[in-house]
Amino acid sequence: MTDIISLIENSAKAKGDLVSASIRMQKELYSFIEGLADQLDLSRQETMLKLLEKGVEAAKAAMKLDDEVEAAAEIDALPASKFHILNTNKRHSVQDHERMLSEGCAAAFYHPWKLNIDRIQAGDIVFLYENGKGIVAYGKGTGVTETRIHGGFLDECHFQRLEGFEVLPKPISAAEIKKTLQKNVVLLRTMSAMPEGHLLLDLLKKRG
Structure with a gap:
């Protein structure tokens, strides 16, 4: 978990073309993201994006797509x-x-x-x-x-x-x-x- 927090804290805003996407989630999960964003002094969007990026990296590693x-x-x-x-x-x-x-x-x-x-x-x-x-x-x-x-x-x-x-x-x-x-x-x-x-x-x- 420490590496995820570090990644978020040290990240710059995403550059390049962005697309919008809506997602529904449990209230408790969203509340945690809100709290994490406040803790790191980032927007909720930046926080969710970095969490998603980390999850995607883990999925690619598990599937060995880039191996x-x-x-x-x-x-x-x-x-x-x-x-x-x-x-x-x-x-x-x-x-x-x-x-x-x-x-x-x-x-x-x-x-x-x-x-x-x-x-x-x-x-x-x-x-x-x-x-x-x-x-x-x-x-x-x-x-x-x-x-x-x-x-x-x-x-x-x-x-x-x-x-x-x-x-x-x-x-x-x-x-x-x-x-x-x-x-x-x-x-x-x-x-x-x-x-x-x-x-x-x-x-x-x-x-x-």
Whole structure:
């Protein structure tokens, strides 16, 4: 708990683009946050934001999302599949997400996560998943991986242009994905194999 208090006390106000979000909580929890904010001479918003950031860090560590060794092992263990679901990296960069949609491509960044793109074969279906919305687009891989500079580092972006790329008028939500596939899907990973991906194509056909 000491490190959380220290983090809050020493933090500057969050910079960059912010979004508003409403949340309901127990009165007792809110009362504690009010008291903590008073104790630290911060606004309630700053206090809640820093508590949330600390919780997110703990969740990412528990899921090992940013662990290079774990990511490399997961990539090596991915089963062969003609269907893939790729997270659009919005939690790190909205710009990366928007570029994938505008250019009609699947991309991943930095080693070893970028190596996911190398696994996409010609004709494979890649579904692009946006955090908070669901599958927002899809297309077919070419099997040709291209590279470009990312964050000032050479070749740290691997990408494939997607043929027949289509942005969905209505995303397929996480709940719909799990219901359609009848299984839990880890959507926060950079890319996951989805052998049952044809079921999602069937869903899109039914939607018209």
